[in-house]
Amino acid sequence: MRHSNGIRRAAMATTAVTAVAAAVTGILPGTAMAASTTTSTPPPACPASALQVSAWQAAHPPVGTGTGAAVVQFTNVSQKTCVLKGFPTVAGAGNTPLKVTPTGKAAAVTVRPQGKAWVKLTFVQVQGEGDGYCVSGNTPAAYPTMVIGLPNSGKHQVALKDGWWAQCDNKVTATPVSAVKPS
Numbered sequence: 001m002r003h004s005n006g007i008r009r010a011a012m013a014t015t016a017v018t019a020v021a022a023a024v025t026g027i028l029p030g031t032a033m034a035a036s037t038t039t040s041t042p043p044p045a046c047p048a049s050a051l052q053v054s055a056w057q058a059a060h061p062p063v064g065t066g067t068g069a070a071v072v073q074f075t076n077v078s079q080k081t082c083v084l085k086g087f088p089t090v091a092g093a094g095n096t097p098l099k100v101t102p103t104g105k106a107a108a109v110t111v112r113p114q115g116k117a118w119v120k121l122t123f124v125q126v127q128g129e130g131d132g133y134c135v136s137g138n139t140p141a142a143y144p145t146m147v148i149g150l151p152n153s154g155k156h157q158v159a160l161k162d163g164w165w166a167q168c169d170n171k172v173t174a175t176p177v178s179a180v181k182p183s
Contacts, residue, residue, distance in 0.1 A: 002034055043110060046082035046107050048154025051075065055146070056161040058120060060183045068125040068167070070160060073118050076111040084109045084117045084177040089149035092141060092165065093157070098123075099171040106176035119148075120175045120182040123167040134168030142166040150177065 044082065051074050058069035074084060087102040109117045126132035126140040132141050145163040149155040 032145035039080040041082050042108070043081045045152035046074070046084050047077060047109060048156065050080070050082055051153060051156060052077045053148060053158045054161065055148075055158045057163065058183060062122055067122060069099040069120055069122045070165070071110050071118055071120055072158065073116055073181075074111070074150070074153075074156075074177070076113055079113050081110060081112045081115075084111055084150055084153055086151035087176050088119050088174050089147075089155070090172050090174065091147040091149075092119065092170075093145045093147070094143075095147070096141070096143075096170065098167070101171065101173045102176065103173050104175050107139075109177050109179045116181070117177050117179055118181050119177055122173040123171070124163070124169050126166040126168055131167065135168055138169050140166060140168055141170065159162075 028095045050121050053072065053074055054073045055070050058071050060069055061069040070090070076082060085098060085108040086106050090098045090100055092098065111117050122138070124134065126142070127135060132140045132142075145157045146165050149154050
């Protein structure tokens with residue numbers, strides 16, 4: 001009898017544990033529990049209409065003479081969180097494309113409403129004053145605005161806050177979109 005009492009107590013304990021588990025989880029004994037299919041959907045890409053774009057000369061251009069840099073800022077002016085990712089395309093006013101050399105690794109940047117993201121553009125500067133020249137011998141180009149594009153986020157025409165975009169050789173080195181403001 002002692003043996004059957006032990007089995008009876010174990011069965012009662014198992015039943016009690018099952019009842020508590022059913023009460024806590026809402027799952028009835030003998031029913032299967034479905035795997036959770038809840039996933040977090042990432043925010044969509046920022047549409048062009050959600051972005052306000054501005055640019056200025058970088059405070060710290062790369063070391064060496066003849067190299068300039070600009071910081072391009074993307075501000076989310078919409079009421080929804082969205083994502084920016086990738087390297088920019090760059091063209092001078094009048095649709096003169098510049099050859100973009102990417103540097104760094106691209107990652108998605110989540111931009112909340114009024115949040116900001118940046119890219120840094122580095123280019124070969126025009127030398128001299130009003131009669132500027134390119135060390136390469138190419139003809140310098142000066143643009144009042146540049147058209148900066150981002151994958152899935154449109155193209156944006158932007159002027160430098162502190163001058164014109166003047167560059168040589170129709171090429172630029174660009175960082176990917178970043179949540180860290182470059183200097």
